Amino acid sequence: MKEKIKGRIYQAIEEKVFPACAVGVVRKNGERIIVPAGRFTFDHSAPEINENSIFDTASITKSIPTSSLVLKLIDEGKLKAEDKLINFIPEFRNSNRENVLIKHLLTQILDYDFRLSEYKNEPPDKILKVIFTKEFKSRPGEKYFYTNATSILLGLVVERIFGESLDKLGEKYFFKPLQMKRTLFKPLKKFPKNEIVPTEIQEWRGGLIQGEVHDESAFALEKKMVVGSAGLFSTAPDLLNFLEMLLNNGSFNGKKYFSPKIINQIQTNQLVDIGQYAGLGWELNQPRYMGKHCREKTFGKTGFTGCVCVCDIEREVSFVILSNFTYPIRKPDAALINKFRSDIADIVFGNL
Structure with a gap:
């Protein structure tokens, strides 16, 4: 071999x-x-x-360590796959804010339909605002769409629950x-x-x-x-x-x-x-x-x-x-x- x-x-x-x-x-x-x-x-x-x-x-960062830390929290009963994202990130406020669940982030089924790299020249707060407010093209859970935004949100969830970076x-x-x-x-x-x-x-x-x-x-x-x-x-x-x-x-x-x-x-x-x-x-x-x-x-x-x-x-x-x-x-x-x-x-x- x-x-x-x-x-x-x-x-x-x-x-x-x-x-x-x-x-x-x-x-x-x-x-x-x-x-x-x-x-x-x-x-x-x-x-x-x-x-x-x-x-x-x-x-690979998306899975090691980001998703792995989320899975650890789920394993320990500190988080559920069905929990709402806004329980941890209340700043998230597009029109589907009530329907976005942790499992949607873990499986990339939020239809953001945009590339974050388009905002590479913007300051960090502007980029985060886009992630928090951009409307989806379809309801959460209906379409697979691979994007960095979901893992950035997961990273924030992890940091807020653990209280560390x-x-x-x-x-x-x-x-x-x-x-x-x-x-x-x-x-x-x-x-x-x-x-x-x-x-x-x-x-x-x-x-x-x-x-x-x-x-x-x-x-x-x-x-x-x-x-x-x-x-x-x-x-x-x-x-x-x-x-x-x-x-x-x-x-x-x-x-x-x-x-x-x-x-x-x-x-x-x-x-x-x-x-x-x-x-x-x-x-x-x-x-x-x-x-x-x-x-x-x-x-x-x-x-x-x-x-x-x-x-x-x-x-x-x-x-x-x-x-x-x-x-x-x-x-x-x-x-x-x-x-x-x-x-x-x-x-x-x-x-x-």
Whole structure:
């Protein structure tokens, strides 16, 4: 399996899909392989990737730690999936404010029908006002619409219930006990730039983005808050620890993080009524990046920078891909990275 993965990574580097990549695979028993390859950039003198290279995981942040903290609250009875959003964020005031539930946020079924990146030049308070007041195109729960806004709202809910910021909560409840020592928001506070993989050369940001969140709306909002939609940086070994915990029904090294009930909700389709697939806090059964062997209970999360986590508890295996697909500039669509993701998934699930 390792040689097949390595060959596919080098093929992608050769095809200029990305210059840097780390793939990790973990089984329920803790057995793991990690394949780092490439360099920070396409320059032959750029630093080489190793298994401890830190990547911007982009929207993986939505599941780790944001949704995971929400699931922890639900597990402990401090929050219900059916609770109204306005119980925690009374400032939320579009005409559907009474009908927005926590489960709508966890499964991306709020039809915002706009891109937050359009507001990247606005101050944080203006961006939050848009999230709090923008009208939906359809009633909550009727249509799947993927947006950063839902996870930003979830992050605020989590912070208000716990009374601490999202970065500290992630560290306290997951990263520290799971020994994820190189996983954090704002990595330049702790690690030198030459350990963090760059994501894009962007005129709007004044050049190379390295060690700062790539996502535009998260970058704009970071002046005010830690953002639930993007901004987590991590490594392949660290994320494998989290995935190994999920494979073991919510336990890792004798410590319990989730109940079997919550683990079951993660891998159970919550959107049967609207003919879509999503688990609680995770995406579910998505062959476009989970490959041809993906099943109804296979769950995962992608990141725009070229990352993905995929977990299949029934088959006792998970994998992570970290890359800088957005370097040197973002591609017009996700076709190349989804082909790579699904090819890696086929190697992993096809070699069990």
